[in-house]
Amino acid sequence: FTIATGTTSEVRNVLITITLADGSIGYGECAPFTPSTGETQETALSAAQGCADLIKGRDAAHWRSLSKLMRSVYFSQGTAIAGTEMALLDALTRSYSIPLYVFFGGASTSIETDMSIPMVTPERGYELAKETVARGITSIKVKVGGDLRDDVARVEAIREGAPNVGLTLDANQGYTANEALICLEALDNRDIRPMLLEQPVH
The missing domain is CATH 3.30.390.10 (Enolase-like, N-terminal domain)
Known part of the structure; x- marks a missing residue:
């Protein structure tokens, strides 16, 4: 992983x-x-x-x-x-x-979770996204924070494999502030708007 x-x-x-x-x-x-x-x-x-x-x-x-x-x-x-x-x-x-x-309040007897997809090739990310959707999971966390081009390509492939799920990104402190903004802008240009970018910088 x-x-x-x-x-x-x-x-x-x-x-x-x-x-x-x-x-x-x-x-x-x-x-x-x-x-x-x-x-x-x-x-x-x-x-x-x-x-x-x-x-x-x-x-x-x-x-x-x-x-x-x-x-x-x-x-x-x-x-x-x-x-x-x-x-x-x-x-x-x-x-x-x-x-x-x-x-803790008894609001529900069930919880909703996401599936994390690690830093893999776009092709593997696409496959994992399809598998996640098939399991009925409606939210995916994508690991980013490496090479920006690789990260954007991975997220784009995952979005293609899971077009209707919520996406969050987790950079695990791998970006500078400028890189985080570049990543989000590149995704926005592809009509991909993550719900959250977690832990972008150290």
Whole structure:
């Protein structure tokens, strides 16, 4: 999977389990991605253990203040904090015997997600876009942030393969401000207007 800051061929995540005093168990996951954040499985494991030590024995109902505490100490280890928060909230809502979505307002029993297409050739991008549409997915995130001509050609091919889906672009900090504007202008000239350009610059 290739983005502007690097390529990865496998992932090594971290599973976090939290058990509350009443026996409720919650699960969370850290998904460090070294090319983007500098985090590794080893740093995530270490930070997750540190987060566990920080919150051990505290009231899970105060999850917001516990999250703030973890962020104040492990601010550079976002995946460990996120995974610990997931496990904490999962355990808490299990102890309340309600689903997490109800805890956060209960607006829906389903969510909508997108499909990311990495930095591939236009031909492969077209194929992946067609496959995405066939799966019923209505939003595609396209990885950009490399050579502008390659990026524009990829987005154009993906739009051709998926003419009726929402497109967002993610440059993963690969552009300068001027390059980001050039990319958007080139796409606009082709009647392609992304909903969002995520993280264009460092």
